[in-house]
Amino acid sequence: MAVTIYDVARHAGVSPRTVSNVVNDYPFVAAETRRRVRDSIDSLGYRPNLVARNLRRGRTGMIALAVPELAVPYFSELSGAIMDEVAPRSYTVIIEQTDGDPARERALLEDRDRSHVFDGLIFSPLGLGASELGAIPGATPVVLLGERVNEGPFDHVSIDNVAAARSAVEHLASLGCRRIAAIGDQPYETGETAQVRTQGYHEALEAAGLSPDPALVVPTSNFHRSAGAEAMERLLELAEPPDAVFCYNDLLAAGAIRVLLDRGRRVPEDVAVVGFDDAEEGRYSTPTLSTVAPDKHVIAAMAVAQLFRRLDGDIGDPVDLRAPFALEIRESTIGRLQAIAALDGKAGAGRKGRRV
Amino acid sequence: MAVTIYDVARHAGVSPRTVSNVVNDYPFVAAETRRRVRDSIDSLGYRPNLVARNLRRGRTGMIALAVPELAVPYFSELSGAIMDEVAPRSYTVIIEQTDGDPARERALLEDRDRSHVFDGLIFSPLGLGASELGAIPGATPVVLLGERVNEGPFDHVSIDNVAAARSAVEHLASLGCRRIAAIGDQPYETGETAQVRTQGYHEALEAAGLSPDPALVVPTSNFHRSAGAEAMERLLELAEPPDAVFCYNDLLAAGAIRVLLDRGRRVPEDVAVVGFDDAEEGRYSTPTLSTVAPDKHVIAAMAVAQLFRRLDGDIGDPVDLRAPFALEIRESTIGRLQAIAALDGKAGAGRKGRRV
DNA sequence: ATCGATCTCTGCACCGATGCAAACTAGCCG
DNA sequence: CGGCTAGTTTGCATCGGTGCAGAGATCGAT
Numbered sequence: 001m002a003v004t005i006y007d008v009a010r011h012a013g014v015s016p017r018t019v020s021n022v023v024n025d026y027p028f029v030a031a032e033t034r035r036r037v038r039d040s041i042d043s044l045g046y047r048p049n050l051v052a053r054n055l056r057r058g059r060t061g062m063i064a065l066a067v068p069e070l071a072v073p074y075f076s077e078l079s080g081a082i083m084d085e086v087a088p089r090s091y092t093v094i095i096e097q098t099d100g101d102p103a104r105e106r107a108l109l110e111d112r113d114r115s116h117v118f119d120g121l122i123f124s125p126l127g128l129g130a131s132e133l134g135a136i137p138g139a140t141p142v143v144l145l146g147e148r149v150n151e152g153p154f155d156h157v158s159i160d161n162v163a164a165a166r167s168a169v170e171h172l173a174s175l176g177c178r179r180i181a182a183i184g185d186q187p188y189e190t191g192e193t194a195q196v197r198t199q200g201y202h203e204a205l206e207a208a209g210l211s212p213d214p215a216l217v218v219p220t221s222n223f224h225r226s227a228g229a230e231a232m233e234r235l236l237e238l239a240e241p242p243d244a245v246f247c248y249n250d251l252l253a254a255g256a257i258r259v260l261l262d263r264g265r266r267v268p269e270d271v272a273v274v275g276f277d278d279a280e281e282g283r284y285s286t287p288t289l290s291t292v293a294p295d296k297h298v299i300a301a302m303a304v305a306q307l308f309r310r311l312d313g314d315i316g317d318p319v320d321l322r323a324p325f326a327l328e329i330r331e332s333t334i335g336r337l338q339a340i341a342a343l344d345g346k347a348g349a350g351r352k353g354r355r356v
Numbered sequence: 357m358a359v360t361i362y363d364v365a366r367h368a369g370v371s372p373r374t375v376s377n378v379v380n381d382y383p384f385v386a387a388e389t390r391r392r393v394r395d396s397i398d399s400l401g402y403r404p405n406l407v408a409r410n411l412r413r414g415r416t417g418m419i420a421l422a423v424p425e426l427a428v429p430y431f432s433e434l435s436g437a438i439m440d441e442v443a444p445r446s447y448t449v450i451i452e453q454t455d456g457d458p459a460r461e462r463a464l465l466e467d468r469d470r471s472h473v474f475d476g477l478i479f480s481p482l483g484l485g486a487s488e489l490g491a492i493p494g495a496t497p498v499v500l501l502g503e504r505v506n507e508g509p510f511d512h513v514s515i516d517n518v519a520a521a522r523s524a525v526e527h528l529a530s531l532g533c534r535r536i537a538a539i540g541d542q543p544y545e546t547g548e549t550a551q552v553r554t555q556g557y558h559e560a561l562e563a564a565g566l567s568p569d570p571a572l573v574v575p576t577s578n579f580h581r582s583a584g585a586e587a588m589e590r591l592l593e594l595a596e597p598p599d600a601v602f603c604y605n606d607l608l609a610a611g612a613i614r615v616l617l618d619r620g621r622r623v624p625e626d627v628a629v630v631g632f633d634d635a636e637e638g639r640y641s642t643p644t645l646s647t648v649a650p651d652k653h654v655i656a657a658m659a660v661a662q663l664f665r666r667l668d669g670d671i672g673d674p675v676d677l678r679a680p681f682a683l684e685i686r687e688s689t690i691g692r693l694q695a696i697a698a699l700d701g702k703a704g705a706g707r708k709g710r711r712v
Numbered sequence: 713a714t715c716g717a718t719c720t721c722t723g724c725a726c727c728g729a730t731g732c733a734a735a736c737t738a739g740c741c742g
Numbered sequence: 743c744g745g746c747t748a749g750t751t752t753g754c755a756t757c758g759g760t761g762c763a764g765a766g767a768t769c770g771a772t
Binding site for chain 3 (some may be wrong): 002004017020023024050053
């Protein structure tokens with residue numbers, strides 16, 4: 001059996017309550033007593049039973065992080081960043097994979113108060129739409145990641161997706177591209193993040209004096225590489241195929257580039273490509289991938305800080321936090337030689353991106 | 357306050373104990389009573405407090421998964437597979453990132469019995485060597501992933517890394533490559549996995565009648581893309597640079613390929629490259645990446661099954677389980693045209709890989 | 713009618729910690 | 743020296759379930 005607070009108390013010749021006081025750094029413990037208890041703790045190898053502590057305290061010391069899929073680089077990189085933020089606060093992270101399944105997402109939100117497994121939730125919804133999310137109240141704090149869910153009861157962290165998409169498409173237009181396609185729209189209720197990117201895309205087209213062509217906006221059912229490949233195949237079948245593609249994440253872009261190269265198109269000379277998320281793989285791919293880079297560390301820090309603010313009792317109105325992003329310009333839009341020049345020169349355009 | 361078993365008992369007009377019996381499907385409960393309790397549970401929205409249950413039962417219903425880094429595709433893909441295996445057993449997974457830090461790895465193992473946060477641990481060690489691991493006993497079951505730690509007290513799941521490495525290098529030799537390099541050796545105590553791959557590499561060289569050249573074996577301090585790039589730079593500076601490279605994971609390969617293409621070498625015509633892990637990104641990269649594909653789903657299933665066997669009380673000797681792997685042959689070794697031919701033809705070599 | 717077996721339900725203690733408030737000591741002031 | 747404050751330690755109840763064992767009820771067999 002494990003060592004309990006009673007074993008330590010007996011060993012140190014004090015009451016269990018005093019051991020608890022020492023463990024919790026209660027100030028009014030005589031130095032000598034504290035020392036004796038500490039010695040006993042060390043020699044017996046006592047560690048508090050967190051389950052018991054949590055039962056009594058009503059907190060579990062764990063926060064849940066729910067993401068659609070860990071195998072998507074954006075989410076694994078973000079998860080790592082969130083865990084790094086949480087660790088110093090001596091909380092533990094439980095990661096749940098929802099696969100974007102609305103039932104699992106709803107279950108997570110509905111059970112969060114009642115099963116007492118975690119104190120707070122950082123949630124990147126995929127299958128649940130704004131109206132459904134808004135209808136699930138509860139006492140356990142939730143911070144949503146991703147595009148804003150209007151009027152919801154939850155705190156919320158995101159980047160300005162409209163501006164981010166716009167900056168990507170403006171960049172393509174500035175290179176002289178005239179037929180700029182978009183891959184990854186999700187024109188149904190839960191595709192909010194995709195839809196605002198489409199909005200930014202349209203705004204940038206308009207600003208550049210380009211007329212939108214509905215055939216150039218290809219929806220996808222998910223954000224995987226295979227979907228990007230399929231969408232690109234479709235675009236290449238058009239009578240007037242695009243000379244640039246804005247993909248709503250880097251995996252779609254990887255799939256699209258693969259198809260382009262397979263079909264003998266050069267990237268970026270024939271078709272320029274921009275992705276979204278700044279997955280590490282895009283820094284080493286051939287060509288390297290120009291991409292919109294949400295600042296994942298800031299997103300993680302904001303989400304965690306806000307969640308802990310709630311855990312500490314803040315009951316203000318839901319807040320809406322915006323993290324910065326940058327446009328990382330690499331070979332898939334400006335070509336290898338210019339990319340090298342941009343890296344060598346101190347010009348901020350390439351390596352450091354444009355802070356927004 | 358949350359709904360407790362007492363609230364349900366009062367509402368249904370039975371004792372708390374009976375509610376517990378209903379919740380736990382104790383067979384000797386009258387159908388009528390059961391119905392009434394169920395109704396009360398539903399109408400009050402009762403969910404058992406898992407913290408309290410776990411305190412009493414002495415189990416937490418959680419297993420921990422400790423990996424070096426989630427951002428490495430192999431680990432995020434494996435984590436996803438493990439979570440999928442665990443979910444149907446109504447356990448929850450806590451993921452810990454160790455960053456390969458020996459102190460954190462040791463803390464995890466040493467605290468596993470005492471803090472009572474998880475019932476079992478699936479652990480992919482990186483910073484701890486065989487001797488250190490072997491010296492940490494404890495009651496909480498542990499399943500190790502990765503190369504075998506000799507004589508340790510823990511169960512263990514891996515693929516046959518020697519054979520896997522050998523198959524990769526044999527493949528390169530069969531293509532006519534004569535100077536085959538290896539990137540990713542870790543010639544110090546905790547680099548066991550890397551070392552057995554080096555062993556397989558040497559065995560394959562010998563079998564092919566090639567004499568080993570120490571300069572062709574480049575150690576790296578980690579398995580990231582940047583390390584692969586640096587190692588490749590080093591190899592290209594040799595008087596006789598390699599005509600093939602076996603990389604110990606796909607990230608190293610991605611970095612190596614990037615450098616090769618940057619330096620004007622063609623892959624595979626000038627230098628053929630094989631990776632390890634079968635990360636999804638290698639199926640879409642340019643060129644697509646030939647790689648050793650450990651069967652992650654089998655690894656996950658074996659590890660989880662073995663862990664639950666221990667949780668169910670099995671106290672037999674530590675077991676050593678071997679999962680299958682396959683060699684996936686793609687463009688980075690046989691070129692695009694042949695890869696297409698292999699995919700089109702029913703020949704198993706390309707698409708399906710070679711089961712071992 | 714008696715007995716044992718089976719079914720159904722319940723009370724009590726307990727898992728291991730902490731909140732609360734009381735008890736006790738010592739020191740200090742007037 | 744009484745009274746008060748500050749410091750130190752402690753007992754008791756409690757968080758919300760479940761293990762254990764026993765009390766009743768029911769029923770068929772003898």
